[in-house]
Amino acid sequence: MRQLVVGAAQLGPIQKADNRADVVGRMIRLLDDAERAGCDLVVYPELALTTFFPRWYMDDQVDVDGWFETDMPNDATAPLFTRAREAGVALSFGYAELTPDGHHFNTSILTDKTGTIVGKYRKVHLPGHDQFDPDRTFQHLEKRYFEPGDLGFPVWNALGGVIGMCICNDRRWPETYRVMGLQGVEMIVLGFNTPAVNSQKSEEGAEKRLFHHRLCLQSGAYQNSTWVVAVAKAGIEDGHPLIGGTMIVNPNGEIVAESQSLEDELVVHSCDLDDTQFGKRTIFDFARHRRIEHYGLITRQTGVKAPN
Amino acid sequence: MRQLVVGAAQLGPIQKADNRADVVGRMIRLLDDAERAGCDLVVYPELALTTFFPRWYMDDQVDVDGWFETDMPNDATAPLFTRAREAGVALSFGYAELTPDGHHFNTSILTDKTGTIVGKYRKVHLPGHDQFDPDRTFQHLEKRYFEPGDLGFPVWNALGGVIGMCICNDRRWPETYRVMGLQGVEMIVLGFNTPAVNSQKSEEGAEKRLFHHRLCLQSGAYQNSTWVVAVAKAGIEDGHPLIGGTMIVNPNGEIVAESQSLEDELVVHSCDLDDTQFGKRTIFDFARHRRIEHYGLITRQTGVKAPN
Numbered sequence: 001m002r003q004l005v006v007g008a009a010q011l012g013p014i015q016k017a018d019n020r021a022d023v024v025g026r027m028i029r030l031l032d033d034a035e036r037a038g039c040d041l042v043v044y045p046e047l048a049l050t051t052f053f054p055r056w057y058m059d060d061q062v063d064v065d066g067w068f069e070t071d072m073p074n075d076a077t078a079p080l081f082t083r084a085r086e087a088g089v090a091l092s093f094g095y096a097e098l099t100p101d102g103h104h105f106n107t108s109i110l111t112d113k114t115g116t117i118v119g120k121y122r123k124v125h126l127p128g129h130d131q132f133d134p135d136r137t138f139q140h141l142e143k144r145y146f147e148p149g150d151l152g153f154p155v156w157n158a159l160g161g162v163i164g165m166c167i168c169n170d171r172r173w174p175e176t177y178r179v180m181g182l183q184g185v186e187m188i189v190l191g192f193n194t195p196a197v198n199s200q201k202s203e204e205g206a207e208k209r210l211f212h213h214r215l216c217l218q219s220g221a222y223q224n225s226t227w228v229v230a231v232a233k234a235g236i237e238d239g240h241p242l243i244g245g246t247m248i249v250n251p252n253g254e255i256v257a258e259s260q261s262l263e264d265e266l267v268v269h270s271c272d273l274d275d276t277q278f279g280k281r282t283i284f285d286f287a288r289h290r291r292i293e294h295y296g297l298i299t300r301q302t303g304v305k306a307p308n
Numbered sequence: 309m310r311q312l313v314v315g316a317a318q319l320g321p322i323q324k325a326d327n328r329a330d331v332v333g334r335m336i337r338l339l340d341d342a343e344r345a346g347c348d349l350v351v352y353p354e355l356a357l358t359t360f361f362p363r364w365y366m367d368d369q370v371d372v373d374g375w376f377e378t379d380m381p382n383d384a385t386a387p388l389f390t391r392a393r394e395a396g397v398a399l400s401f402g403y404a405e406l407t408p409d410g411h412h413f414n415t416s417i418l419t420d421k422t423g424t425i426v427g428k429y430r431k432v433h434l435p436g437h438d439q440f441d442p443d444r445t446f447q448h449l450e451k452r453y454f455e456p457g458d459l460g461f462p463v464w465n466a467l468g469g470v471i472g473m474c475i476c477n478d479r480r481w482p483e484t485y486r487v488m489g490l491q492g493v494e495m496i497v498l499g500f501n502t503p504a505v506n507s508q509k510s511e512e513g514a515e516k517r518l519f520h521h522r523l524c525l526q527s528g529a530y531q532n533s534t535w536v537v538a539v540a541k542a543g544i545e546d547g548h549p550l551i552g553g554t555m556i557v558n559p560n561g562e563i564v565a566e567s568q569s570l571e572d573e574l575v576v577h578s579c580d581l582d583d584t585q586f587g588k589r590t591i592f593d594f595a596r597h598r599r600i601e602h603y604g605l606i607t608r609q610t611g612v613k614a615p616n
Binding site: 124125126127148149152153154155156157162172173174175177178179181182183184200201208211212215216218219222223252253254278280282283284285286287288289290291292294295296297298299300301302303304305306307 | 432433434435456457460461462463464465470480481482483485486487489490491492508509516519520523524526527530531560561562586588590591592593594595596597598599600602603604605606607608609610611612613614615
C-alpha cells in the first residue's frame with residue numbers, strides 16, 4: 001500500500017474582471033479544505049489564475065501578455081505557496097507562462113510538500129486555431145497565444161510514486177498517456193477548461209462533451225494502468241459555459257470520485273499507487289506485449305497518408 | 309453519404325467436438341440473414357471456424373496443427389465463399405493460418421463482394437503466455453501457438469471506403485487504431501474471443517470485462533474518428549465462458565448497435581462512412597495537432613524504463 005490522498009480542486013468560473021488575488025484566495029480556501037481532509041497533493045485546473053482568455057481574440061501583444069506570468073511563484077501566487085508549505089501539501093496548477101526570452105506556453109507545475117517546484121510541463125497538444133475564425137460560434141485561440149510545449153511528457157519521482165502531468169486537450173491523445181506509461185507513470189494529473197458546446201458543431205453539448213472527456217481519461221488510465229486526476233475550471237465565464245467533470249480515475253479505468261457542481265469544489269480520494277501494479281504486470285506488461293516494429297507511422301508521420 | 313450496411317455476425321460457442329462443416333453451416337445461416345437485411349459486409353469473430361483452442365495446453369505439434377488452415381478458401385469454407393458470392397456480400401472472418409513454410413498466425417481476411425480475398429491481417433498483439441501456467445485458473449496459450457503478425461496494420465480501399473482489420477487483444481492497444489488512423493481508416497473490423505473471467509484475477513468477471521472492451525473500442529473509434537465493428541464468439545465453450553458484446557461503434561465513440569445474446573446473432577447497422585469526416589477535419593485533424601517530436605518513446609522503446 002502506497003496511499004496518496006489527492007484533492008482535485010475544481011474551480012468555478014473566473015470572470016475576465018476577476019483579479020489574481022481573488023482567485024488565489026479561492027485556491028487557498030480549497031487548500032484549507034484539503035488540509036482538513038488529509039490531502040498529500042492538491043491539483044487545480046489549467047490556467048487556474050485567470051479566465052480562459054483564449055476565447056477572446058486579441059491582436060495587441062501587450063493585452064495578450066497581461067494574461068501571462070513571468071515568474072512562478074510571483075507576488076500573486078506567493079500566499080498559495082506559503083499556505084501549502086505550512087500545510088505540508090504538494091500542489092499542481094496551470095498558468096500561462098511567459099519566459100525571459102519571450103516564449104509563451106500553457107504550463108503546469110508540480111511542487112513537493114515544501115512548496116518547491118519539482119516539475120514543469122508545457123502543453124503539447126494545443127487545440128483550436130491561430131486566426132480569428134468567423135465560422136465558429138466562439139473563438140478558441142490557443143494556437144495563437146501559445147507555442148507547443150518543448151519539454152515532452154516527463155514524469156517525476158515524487159510523493160512516493162511516479163507522477164506525470166498533461167493539460168486539457170492532451171488528454172484526448174493516447175500518445176500522451178503512452179509516453180508517460182513507458183516511463184512507468186503511476187498518476188497523471190491534469191487540468192482543463194472545456195467549453196460545454198463544440199464551437200464547430202453546436203448540437204454537441206455538455207453531455208456529449210463529458211462523455212468524450214470520461215472516455216479519454218478512462219481509456220488512458222486503463223491502457224497504461226495509471227491513476228488519472230482531471231480537474232475542471234467549470235461554469236459560465238463571461239457568458240461562455242465550461243463543463244465540470246472533475247474526476248479521479250483508478251488504474252482499472254473506473255471513475256472513483258467525481259465533482260457534483262460547477263463551482264469551487266474539492267473532490268478527495270485516497271489513491272493506492274500499488275493498484276497500478278496488476279495491470280502493469282499482466283495485460284499491459286509492455287515489455288512482453290508491445291510490438292514496436294509495427295508502430296512506425298506513429299512517430300514517422302504527423303498527418304494522414306491514404307493507402308495507394 | 310456513403311452508406312455501408314454491416315452485419316456483425318456473432319457466433320455462439322463452438323465446442324471442441326464440433327467440426328468445421330457444422331460451423332460453416334451456422335455462418336451461412338447468418339449470411340442468409342445478412343442478405344435479407346441488405347448487408348454489404350458481414351464480419352465474423354476471431355478463430356471463427358473452431359473452438360478457442362489456445363485455452364488447451366498441447367505439446368504435440370500435430371495436435372496443434374489440426375486447428376489450423378493451410379489454404380483459404382478450403383474444402384470446409386468453400387460453401388461460405390460460394391454463398392457470399394451469390395449474395396454479393398463481402399466477408400471478414402478469422403482463422404488459424406499455417407503457411408506453406410510452416411509459420412503459424414492468428415489471421416483474418418477481407419473479401420470483396422465477389423468472394424475474392426482482398427486483404428489479410430495477422431494478429432500483432434498476442435496475449436497470454438507460451439508455457440503451461442499452473443497459477444492461472446485456465447490457460448491462454450496464444451503466445452505458444454502463434455507468432456506475432458508480420459504484416460503490420462494495413463488498410464484497404466474496399467467497399468467504397470478505407471477498411472482496416474485487427475483481432476481481439478489488438479483492440480486494447482491504442483497503437484492499433486492510430487497506425488490505421490494515420491492511413492485514413494474509416495472502418496475497423498475485428499473479431500474476438502474474450503474469456504468472461506480474468507484468468508489471473510478471478511473477481512474480474514464478465515461485467516468488468518465488457519466495460520474494458522467497450523472502453524477500448526469507443527476510445528479507439530473516437531480518437532481516430534472511425535467506425536469500429538467488433539464481433540464476439542460468445543457463450544460457454546467446453547465449460548469456459550466467453551463474453552458477448554458484439555457491437556458497432558460510430559466515429560463519435562458511441563455504441564449504435566449491440567448484441568443481446570450469447571448465441572449466433574446478427575447485429576446490423578447502416579454506417580455512413582462520411583460520418584468519419586467531421587472528427588478527421590477538426591479535433592482529430594492529425595496534420596494540425598499531432599506533435600511527433602514528443603512521441604519518440606512509443607516506437608523507440610518496447611517496455612517501461614523508469615526515470616532516473
